[in-house]
Amino acid sequence: xxxxxxxxxxxxxxxxxxxxxxxxxxxxxxxxxxxxxxxxxxxxxxxxxxxxxxxxxxxxxxxxxxxxxxxxxxxxxxxxxxxxxxxxxxxxxxxxxxxxxxxxxxxxxxxxxxxxxxxxxxxxxxxxxxxxxxxxxxxxxxxxxxxxxxxxxxxxxxxxxxxxxxxxxxxxxxxxxxxxxxxxxxxxxxxxxxxxxxxxxxxxxxxxxxxxxxxxxxxxxxxxxxxxxxxxxxxxxxxxxxxxxxxxxxxxxxxxxx
Amino acid sequence: xxxxxxxxxxxxxxxxxxxxxxxxxxxxxxxxxxxxxxxxxxxxxxxxxxxxxxxxxxxxxxxxxxxxxxxxxxxxxxxxxxxxxxxxxxxxxxxxxxxxxxxxxxxxxxxxxxxxxxxxxxxxxxxxxxxxxxxxxxxxxxxxxxxxxxxxxxxxxxxxxxxxxxxxxxxxxxxxxxxxxxxxxxxxxxxxxxxxxxxxxxxxxxxxxxxxxxxxxxxxxxxxxxxxxxxxxxxxxxxxxxxxxxxxxxxxxxxxxxxxxxxxxxxxxxxxxxxxxxxxxxxxxx
Amino acid sequence: xxxxxxxxxxxxxxxxxxxxxxxxxxxxxxxxxxxxxxxxxxxxxxxxxxxxxxxxxxxxxxxxxxxxxxxxxxxxxxxxxxxxxxxxxxxxxxxxxxxxxxxxxxxxxxxxxxxxxxxxxxxxxxxxxxxxxxxxxxxxxxxxxxxxxxxxxxxxxxxxxxxxxxxxxxxxxxxxxxxxxxxxxxxxxxxxxxxxxxxxxxxxxxxxxxxxxxxxxxxxxxxxxxxxxxxxxxxxxxxxxxxxxxxxxxxxxxxxxxxxxxxxxxxxxxxxxxxxxxxxxxxxxxxxxxxxxxxxxxxxxxxxxxxxxxxxxxxxxxxxxxxxxxxxxxxxxxxxxxx
Numbered sequence: 088x089x090x091x092x093x094x095x096x097x098x099x100x101x102x103x104x105x106x107x108x109x110x111x112x113x114x115x116x117x118x119x120x121x122x123x124x125x126x127x128x129x130x131x132x133x134x135x136x137x138x139x140x141x142x143x144x145x146x147x148x149x150x151x152x153x154x155x156x157x158x159x160x161x162x163x164x165x166x167x168x169x170x171x172x173x174x175x176x177x178x179x180x181x182x183x184x185x186x187x188x189x190x191x192x193x194x195x196x197x198x199x200x201x202x203x204x205x206x207x208x209x210x211x212x213x214x215x216x217x218x219x220x221x222x223x224x225x226x227x228x229x230x231x232x233x234x235x236x237x238x239x240x241x242x243x244x245x246x247x248x249x250x251x252x253x254x255x256x257x258x259x260x261x262x263x264x265x266x267x268x269x270x271x272x273x274x275x276x277x278x279x280x281x282x283x284x285x286x287x288x289x290x291x292x293x294x295x296x297x298x299x300x301x302x303x304x305x306x307x308x309x310x311x312x313x314x315x316x317x318x319x320x321x322x323x324x325x326x327x328x329x330x331x332x333x334x335x336x337x338x339x340x341x342x343x344x345x
Numbered sequence: 346x347x348x349x350x351x352x353x354x355x356x357x358x359x360x361x362x363x364x365x366x367x368x369x370x371x372x373x374x375x376x377x378x379x380x381x382x383x384x385x386x387x388x389x390x391x392x393x394x395x396x397x398x399x400x401x402x403x404x405x406x407x408x409x410x411x412x413x414x415x416x417x418x419x420x421x422x423x424x425x426x427x428x429x430x431x432x433x434x435x436x437x438x439x440x441x442x443x444x445x446x447x448x449x450x451x452x453x454x455x456x457x458x459x460x461x462x463x464x465x466x467x468x469x470x471x472x473x474x475x476x477x478x479x480x481x482x483x484x485x486x487x488x489x490x491x492x493x494x495x496x497x498x499x500x501x502x503x504x505x506x507x508x509x510x511x512x513x514x515x516x517x518x519x520x521x522x523x524x525x526x527x528x529x530x531x532x533x534x535x536x537x538x539x540x541x542x543x544x545x546x547x548x549x550x551x552x553x554x555x556x557x558x559x560x561x562x563x564x565x566x567x568x569x570x571x572x573x574x575x576x577x578x579x580x581x582x583x584x585x586x587x588x589x590x591x592x593x594x595x596x597x598x599x600x601x602x603x604x605x606x607x608x609x610x611x612x613x614x615x616x617x618x619x620x621x622x623x624x625x626x627x628x629x630x631x
Numbered sequence: 632x633x634x635x636x637x638x639x640x641x642x643x644x645x646x647x648x649x650x651x652x653x654x655x656x657x658x659x660x661x662x663x664x665x666x667x668x669x670x671x672x673x674x675x676x677x678x679x680x681x682x683x684x685x686x687x688x689x690x691x692x693x694x695x696x697x698x699x700x701x702x703x704x705x706x707x708x709x710x711x712x713x714x715x716x717x718x719x720x721x722x723x724x725x726x727x728x729x730x731x732x733x734x735x736x737x738x739x740x741x742x743x744x745x746x747x748x749x750x751x752x753x754x755x756x757x758x759x760x761x762x763x764x765x766x767x768x769x770x771x772x773x774x775x776x777x778x779x780x781x782x783x784x785x786x787x788x789x790x791x792x793x794x795x796x797x798x799x800x801x802x803x804x805x806x807x808x809x810x811x812x813x814x815x816x817x818x819x820x821x822x823x824x825x826x827x828x829x830x831x832x833x834x835x836x837x838x839x840x841x842x843x844x845x846x847x848x849x850x851x852x853x854x855x856x857x858x859x860x861x862x863x864x865x866x867x868x869x870x871x872x873x874x875x876x877x878x879x880x881x882x883x884x885x886x887x888x889x890x891x892x893x894x895x896x897x898x899x900x901x902x903x904x905x906x907x908x909x910x911x912x913x914x915x916x917x918x919x920x921x922x923x924x925x926x927x928x929x930x931x932x933x934x935x936x937x938x939x940x941x942x943x944x945x946x947x948x949x950x951x952x953x954x955x956x957x958x959x960x961x962x963x964x965x966x967x968x969x970x
Contacts, residue, residue, distance in 0.1 A: 138845055160844035169845060176842035178834050180902070184649070189835055192828075193847040194636055199829050199856075203820065213827060218650060219636045222643040233649070256846055257637035289637070377760040428941055433759040434707050435940045438897055441890055442936025449930040457926070563771065563886070566764050574760075605775040608768040615765045616753045 090117035090290045091151050091259040093137070093168075098146035100129070100136055100316075107132045108316045110146070115260065119286055119293045121303040121324060124313035125337055130296045131173065133313070134262050138170055139163040150260065165193055169258030173265050175245040179238035183229065183248050186237050187220040190255030216255075223251045227281045243274035250278070254285060261286075263295040267302060279306055300337075304328050312336070348476055349592040355482040357588020358489035362543035363565035364572065364580035365496065366536035371574050372512035373532030376425060376436045380444040382558035382565060384420070385540030387447070388413030390455045392545060393462050393553050402464040406545055410538045417537025418530050426529060444562075452555045459552035467549055485546045492539065493581050500577075508532060512575075567611040669811055678803045682875065683919060685803075687911045688810035689872045694895045694907035695817055696864030702902035703830060704857035705837030707763040709889050710750050713770030714743055714862045716884035718869030720777055720784050723879065727793040736870050740863045746773070747862025748855060755851040770889065778881045789880040792873045806874055813871060817864065822904055833857065894932045897939050900948025909947040 093115040100108040108129045113122075122130050135141045137148055139160030148155045155163055169190075177186045195216070201209040224230050227247045232240055237248065246266055253261060266282075267275045283306065286293050297303045303310065304324035312320040312327060314336040320327050327333060367381045378384070392409030396402055420443070428439065470479035499505045510517075511528050548557050564587055571586070572579025587607050595603035673681055693715055700708045718739055725735035750769045754762050777784050784790055797805035824830060835843050836853045843850055873879055891914055899910020914932075921927045939946055 140841075140844075159849070161847055161849035164843075164845045165847035172842060176839040178831075178838050180838070181831060181834060185831055188828075189831055189848075190846050191636075192832060195828065199824070202828055203824050205823065214650060215636060215640075217652070218640045218643075218645055219638045221645065221649045222640040223638045225643050226638070252846070255637060377763070424937065424941075431940070434701075434763070435944070437707070437760055437763060438893060439937055439940040441893060442933040442940070445890070445929040445933025446937065447933075449926050449933060452926045559886070563764075563767065567768065570761065570764055599779075601775070601779050605772060608772045608775065611765055611768045612753070612772065615757060615761060 090292045091167075092116045092149075093260045093292060093294075094149045095133070095137075096147045096149065098133070098136060098148065099144050100132055100141055101144045102141075106316055108136070108143075111313070111316070111318055113311050113318065113321070115292050115294050117290065117292050118308040119283070119295060119306055121307035121310040122294055122296050122313065123298070123300060123303055123310060124319075127315075128313040129316045130313055131264060134170060134264060134296070137163070137168060137262065164256070167193070167257070167259035168262065169253035169256045169260070170262035171246070171249045171253055171264055171266060173268070175242070175249040177237040177245055177248060179236065181237055182234050183237055183240060183244070184217070184220055184224065184233040186248055187224060187251045187255055188216055190252040191216040191220065193256045220251070220255055223254055224248070226285065227251055228277055243270045243278075246270065247274075247278055247281075250282065258291065261291055261293040263293065265296050265298065267297060267299060275302065300328050346593075346596070349596045350589055351478060351482055351486075353589030353592035354585055355485045355588070356591065357585035358485045359543050359547045359561060359584075360564045360568050360587050361489055361581045361584025362492065362539055362546070363561055364568035364584045365493065365577055366539040366543070367565055367569040368572060368574060368577055368580045369496075369508075369532050369539075370536040371569070373508050374421070374425060374429070374529045375433075375512075376440065377433060377566075377574075378443075378536070379437055379440040379562065379566075380447055381440075381536065381540055382544065382562040383444045383447045383451075384417060384537045385413055385542070385544035386451045386555070386558055387416055387454075388537070388541030389462075389544040389548060389553055389557075390451060390460070392541075393460045394455070396463065397460070406464075406542075409545060410541050413541030414534040414538040417540075418534040420537075421530050421533035425533065426526065429529075448555055448558070455555075457555050459554035462545070462548045462551065462553050464549045467551075481549060485549075488542070488546065489581075489585075492542070493577070496577060504528070504531060564607040567607045570611055571614060666815070673804045673807060678801075681803050681807045683915060685807045685810045685875055687908075687915045688807075688814045689868050689875060690892075690895060690911035690915060691908045692810075692814055692817060692871070693865050693868035694892060694899065694910055695821065695904060696861035696868070697892055697896050698901065698904065698907050699821070699825070699833075699864070700857045700861040701896065703825060703833040703837060704853060706751075706754060706854055706857050707759065708750065708754060708766040708858060708861065709763055709893075710766040710770030710773070711861065711865045711892055712884050712886070712888040713773030714747070714865035715869035715872065715888065716777055716879075716881070717743060717746065717773055718866030719873035719879055719884075720790065720869075721866070722870035723790065723792045723873045724783055726795075732795055736867060739870060740867050743866030744859040744863040747859040750862065751855045751858025754858060755854050767886075767889070771886070774881055774884050777884075785879075787881060789878060792877050792879060794877060795874055806871075809874075810871060813867070818904060821860075821864075825904070829856075891932070894936055896946075898935050898946050900946030901944075903946070903948035905951075906946050906948030913947070 095111050095113045098108055098111040099106070111129075111133065122133065124130055132141065136143050137155065139155065139158055139162075143156055146156075150166060150168065155166070155168075158166075178189070195212060197206070197209040197212050202213075221230060221233060224233055227250070229244060229247055229251070232244055237245065240248070250263065250266060266278060270278070279302075282293075285291065295303065295307065304327075307324050310320075310322065310324040310327045311318055312330075312333050319336060320330045320333050363382055367378060370376060370378050370381065388409040388411075390409075391412045392405045395405035395408060424439070424443065425436075428436065431439075464481070466480035466484050468480075470477055470482075500509060508528050508531070510521075511525050543561075544553075544558060547561065565584065568584035568587055569580045571583030572581075587610060590610070591603050591606045594606050672684065676684070693711060696714075697711050700706050700711075721739045721742065722732065722735045725738065726732045730738075750766060754766060757765060778786050781787070794802070795806075825833075832843075832848055833853055833856075835846075835848060836850045840850050876883075895907065895910035895914050897910070898913050899908065900906025913935075917928055917931050921931065943949060945952070
């Protein structure tokens with residue numbers, strides 16, 4: 088399986104007069120690619136443009152060569168762009184397992200009519216999806232919570248459930264939005280371990296927005312830094328985090344005290 | 346036809362006034378109050394009672410309006426404010442329940458027999474170039490316009506500005522010290538008072554019965570929709586238009602279809618305005 | 632199948648409840664007993680009470696439709712009274728013109744789905760109370776058509792329904808079994824689908840609409856499905872209703888009907904199929920008990936609506952859940968103490 092590529096070319100997004108992204112060029116070509124930058128830099132807007140929630144004012148977004156701009160958001164999801172959200176979006180009423188099964192919408196081959204009539208194929212597929220969702224949860228060590236209501240599990244679990252759901256969509260590109268935010272060290276380790284394993288197995292092009300530069304420099308093969316809507320640095324994480332421009336963006340100019 | 350237009354403006358004034366009160370309540374408390382017409386009934390009945398006991402019409406009506414105001418304020422305090430965070434559908438259903446509760450109380454307290462509602466201007470009118478213009482119609486239309494103008498000025502006063510601030514950005518408004526509880530209370534009181542006036546204008550010169558509010562509420566909501574639930578002038582003009590269109594339809598197409606006019610208007614309007622009302626996904630939500 | 636799905640299940644120990652989800656034995660028992668009870672009911676109840684129970688069943692059916700729309704998909708579509716009337720009138724009229732009733736039922740059901748599509752089409756982009764007002768108006772508009780077409784429908788004067796013959800069996804009883812059959816069929820078929828993929832997707836569109844496109848789910852599609860199915864179900868319920876009441880008048884389908892339906896939905900429990908049943912029982916009970924006093928009926932309905940919204944959002948169904956939860960806790964504690 089070769090990995091898929093998602094390339095942003097000269098991407099610009101503006102809301103009214105507010106330019107959130109300006110001429111952004113990034114190539115996500117495989118492995119775990121970090122997208123970092125101070126608050127308000129435009130990272131989530133990048134995701135929103137890719138997912139089709141906002142329309143860019145200029146530029147293109149190419150998935151394996153096909154421009155996604157202008158495609159309705161649910162079609163973009165159908166094409167295989169999976170994603171998670173800053174605050175996990177789970178259906179509180181349903182169990183963890185059912186929430187994960189939601190992701191299988193893209194992989195179901197039988198339709199709702201077949202489901203209504205209870206055909207053998209539909210039932211077999213429902214069962215297969217159930218098992219697969221459970222297996223995915225097990226990869227994150229969450230099989231014990233499968234029957235709990237989504238509203239009753241802690242934030243860390245919710246975030247991982249959302250990732251599991253995104254994985255169940257069998258994505259070609261996975262966009263993670265601050266998956267580790269608000270999580271304790273143990274949970275982060277567990278999440279990262281499962282994630283890296285899956286990425287390797289499926290050769291999945293993954294992008295991760297994160298604030299923890301330390302974490303990101305350890306697990307990502309490449310880093311892109313966004314600041315005020317522009318890319319200010321890109322490359323090997325270990326090098327990028329030491330880049331002066333990047334440090335200045337995060338901490339502000341250090342006024343020399345003489 | 347001029348006669349029909351005038352009648353239309355009269356009916357339209359009722360819808361317009363009710364629509365305005367719906368919008369005021371909506372703006373200040375974010376509740377679509379299905380009971381907005383019904384809430385005017387107790388006040389109207391009070392006025393009728395007083396007139397029956399010998400009071401002159403205008404003081405009686407003023408008392409009725411005060412009763413309406415108090416009722417609105419009380420309901421806001423007891424039933425609405427505790428549930429403020431619930432969202433549109435639960436609140437809509439809540440107010441539907443309120444409609445039933447109110448109409449039952451009215452029937453129990455005042456009986457279900459229709460009452461006469463005589464006012465000094467309910468008899469007679471002007472004869473004029475072959476037309477007959479009832480005083481009542483003119484009073485209604487004028488009062489409607491006067492109220493609309495008064496409210497426009499109100500929203501420029503301190504309290505009016507506070508109300509607008511709350512509706513635009515409740516969080517910020519509270520931060521700068523606006524007492525949202527008082528504003529809600531004021532809004533509901535005002536809304537109920539206006540509804541009482543509307544109900545009185547609707548039944549003046551004829552009879553007041555416990556079913557008087559029923560035909561009005563949906564049309565008032567349609568008028569509010571025409572103002573996107575936020576514009577008072579839109580709701581006002583919307584209400585008048587519905588009244589006029591209704592009467593013209595009744596005259597030229599058939600009385601049965603008269604009732605359908607408001608329905609057709611709202612369906613057509615929402616169809617046309619669809620793109621503008623689309624829920625835009627705010628980037629911050631994601 | 633596991634080769635086409637993203638995650639390989641081969642190495643995972645699959646607990647039984649995942650591969651073969653089964654309803655707990657108590658639940659199955661309760662359902663079986665209930666069904667049995669309903670089947671033998673006519674032996675114990677007289678004609679009028681059978682009619683009442685049939686009415687409960689018909690109301691439950693229409694509330695099921697409303698539940699799919701509001702409870703599952705979260706669309707505030709309030710045209711149900713109009714569809715109820717549409718089903719009642721259209722089926723009866725077609726039957727009168729010579730069409731076999733079942734065929735008329737199917738045709739009307741399909742037609743109602745089409746009308747539901749029209750109702751839902753603008754609704755797809757509307758939200759909240761705009762949708763509520765629009766659909767309320769739409770339902771009223773359907774009623775208006777019925778009144779205006781008085782050549783066929785008898786308009787305000789009323790319409791005597793052509794009664795179905797049941798090959799000599801007592802009419803009340805035969806109708807009762809028809810209602811029972813319809814309800815059981817829907818509970819099973821629709822219930823299965825709501826428990827499954829369609830239900831999950833609808834709940835997602837309801838609560839996490841923003842996230843659904845990323846899973847390839849298009850909210851408009853599911854909103855339309857909700858409108859079409861609930862319209863259809865309401866129409867079918869209406870058709871049976873017509874046979875029960877034997878006489879139709881537009882007054883029966885006015886705004887007060889949708890309010891009654893909302894009472895059934897909310898008091899019974901939004902999002903719970905059994906709740907719809909409970910709600911229907913509540914409404915019919917109140918209507919019968921306070922038959923002479925419309926005023927008191929209204930007070931009860933109005934207050935119960937307000938109380939449910941304020942204090943018991945899940946309706947009667949949520950009470951049952953809490954009781955179950957309390958029992959489970961006690962059982963757990965007893966086990967824990969014994970261990």
